[in-house]
Amino acid sequence: MVRTSLFLAAAVVLTTVPATAQTSGLQDPLLDRLIGDWVLEGTIAGEHTTHDVVFEWVLEHQFSWLRREAPGFRVYFVPGSYALAHQDSLLARLPAALTNARRLIDAPDLAGPVDVFFIENRAQMKALTGMSATGFAEASSRTVLLVTHSEWRSFERHEIMHVVAGQTWGPPGPDTAWLQEGLAQAADGRCAGYPNADMMMALAERNGWIPLGVMLTQFRQQPDLRAYLQAAVFVDYLLERYGLEPLRDFWRSGASPESRINGRTLAAIERDWKGQLRAGPVDPISLASVESRGCG
Numbered sequence: 345m346v347r348t349s350l351f352l353a354a355a356v357v358l359t360t361v362p363a364t365a366q367t368s369g370l371q372d373p374l375l376d377r378l379i380g381d382w383v384l385e386g387t388i389a390g391e392h393t394t395h396d397v398v399f400e401w402v403l404e405h406q407f408s409w410l411r412r413e414a415p416g417f418r419v420y421f422v423p424g425s426y427a428l429a430h431q432d433s434l435l436a437r438l439p440a441a442l443t444n445a446r447r448l449i450d451a452p453d454l455a456g457p458v459d460v461f462f463i464e465n466r467a468q469m470k471a472l473t474g475m476s477a478t479g480f481a482e483a484s485s486r487t488v489l490l491v492t493h494s495e496w497r498s499f500e501r502h503e504i505m506h507v508v509a510g511q512t513w514g515p516p517g518p519d520t521a522w523l524q525e526g527l528a529q530a531a532d533g534r535c536a537g538y539p540n541a542d543m544m545m546a547l548a549e550r551n552g553w554i555p556l557g558v559m560l561t562q563f564r565q566q567p568d569l570r571a572y573l574q575a576a577v578f579v580d581y582l583l584e585r586y587g588l589e590p591l592r593d594f595w596r597s598g599a600s601p602e603s604r605i606n607g608r609t610l611a612a613i614e615r616d617w618k619g620q621l622r623a624g625p626v627d628p629i630s631l632a633s634v635e636s637r638g639c640g
Contacts (some may be wrong), residue, residue, distance in 0.1 A: 414439060421462050426492060442454075445505040449508065449512060449591075464492070478640065481503040482507075483509070519598040526579035536640075541623050550631070568638075
């Protein structure tokens with residue numbers, strides 16, 4: 345396809361597209377003429393810049409996207425969005441997130457690029473996936489959707505971990521949500537600027553622990569924040585103490601408190617884990633914010 349040079353003044357026109365899904369498709373002859381590969385050239389913050397982008401429609405004209413690429417990724421932005429305005433910094437974070445996920449489970453290179461879509465709110469996520477969430481991953485197609493805006497960071501490390509684990513270990517077995525989400529939150533590593541362990545301990549002191557048997561078999565029925573953090577810190581401990589093989593087995597077959605690693609039950613291992621936990625202080629205002637709006 346022919347690449348056309350387009351000065352950044354035209355990018356202002358692109359940003360006028362409403363960043364919301366519509367029940368009837370958006371029709372705009374000007375935007376239809378912009379479909380294709382472009383090179384955007386101009387000056388931003390006093391510096392000359394050049395971007396290769398692709399403009400395209402999806403979902404029967406409900407969404408339009410500008411597409412860019414980073415090593416290992418095809419990345420899509422909604423015109424006029426917060427993410428598009430911060431595209432360079434968001435792009436720069438993706439290769440490091442992939443490297444981190446692969447390192448965590450010693451994963452090989454993926455079979456192809458990951459498609460990452462940056463959107464602005466839960467309404468757009470629901471229009472695209474049917475779910476009101478701030479992150480979504482489909483490992484089989486190497487697809488990630490991320491909500492980000494001025495008051496919510498994107499959780500690219502979390503969602504990319506889902507893709508890497510699914511591509512490397514295959515489809516997860518029953519009752520493995522604790523491991524899927526624990527591994528993903530362990531890859532992210534932070535909650536509102538605090539290490540996972542610090543925020544988990546602060547929440548446990550206020551609300552108590554989720555019993556191990558409940559976490560292993562009824563994970564999705566628990567409060568998301570507490571469950572994700574408790575699973576993440578426990579998975580981190582299992583990885584550090586026992587390595588990948590037991591977790592890979594649990595990924596495929598699930599686990600119970602009586603499941604064993606090196607002859608010891610998970611219930612006994614959990615007691616050891618809790619006994620060695622040490623965490624730093626969490627500011628009460630930060631804790632209240634996390635409880636009301638999450639780790640973003």
